[in-house]
Amino acid sequence: QVQLVESGGGLVQPGGSLRLSCAASGSIVSINAMGWYRQAPGKQRELVAVIISGGSTNYADSVKGRFTISRDNAKNTVYLQMNSLKPEDTAVYYCYCNAQAVTYVGPRTYDYWGQGTQVTVSS
Numbered sequence: 001q002v003q004l005v006e007s008g009g010g011l012v013q014p015g016g017s018l019r020l021s022c023a024a025s026g027s028i029v030s031i032n033a034m035g036w037y038r039q040a041p042g043k044q045r046e047l048v049a050v051i052i053s054g055g056s057t058n059y060a061d062s063v064k065g066r067f068t069i070s071r072d073n074a075k076n077t078v079y080l081q082m083n084s085l086k087p088e089d090t091a092v093y094y095c096y097c098n099a100q101a102v103t104y105v106g107p108r109t110y111d112y113w114g115q116g117t118q119v120t121v122s123s
Contacts, residue, residue, distance in 0.1 A: 001101040002026040002112045009093060009117030016121070017083045022095030022114055024076040027102035032109065034071055034078035034098075038091035038119075048093065049080060062088075085121045092116040 008020040024031065035050030035058075049059045049069040057069055068081040078095065095114035100107050 001103060001110070002028055002097060002099050004095045004097055004112055004114035006093070006095045006114040006117045009119045011120045011122065012085055013123050014086060014121055016085050017081070018085065018119060019082070020080040020093055020095075020117060020119075022078050022097075024078075024097050024099065024112070028076060029100040029102060029107050031073075031076060032098045032100070033096075035069065035096045036078075036080045037094045037096055038089075039094070039116075040088075040091040043091075045094065050096070051078065082119070085119075087121050089119060090121050091119060093119050 002024055003026050004022055004024055006022045012018050033050055033052045036048040037045050038048050039045040047060055048063055049067055051057045051069045051071050066084045071078045094116045097112045100109045
């Protein structure tokens, strides 16, 4: 119904920057929220940042002032600009989308997840 394609992960040195992108496609009626979660080895998945349809944003305390989330509504794409990266930012980053999509039983609202992209911060 809705597919999420992520890009932009990789290896970066501490203090460096990366930009993640996530494009949503499919039988989308409307998108309520898009964002990013991350999961480090041995830890639970946690919210990094989210942007809702009205443009409001929410960030984890650990990334405030360093990460910026933005969205291109025309492209159904969300971006995460990550600056001043730290080793503790190392994780698999998952794109998240809450959207209403056309289904065989009519429009329904679901949460959708991307496959994840690895971000490694190391010297």
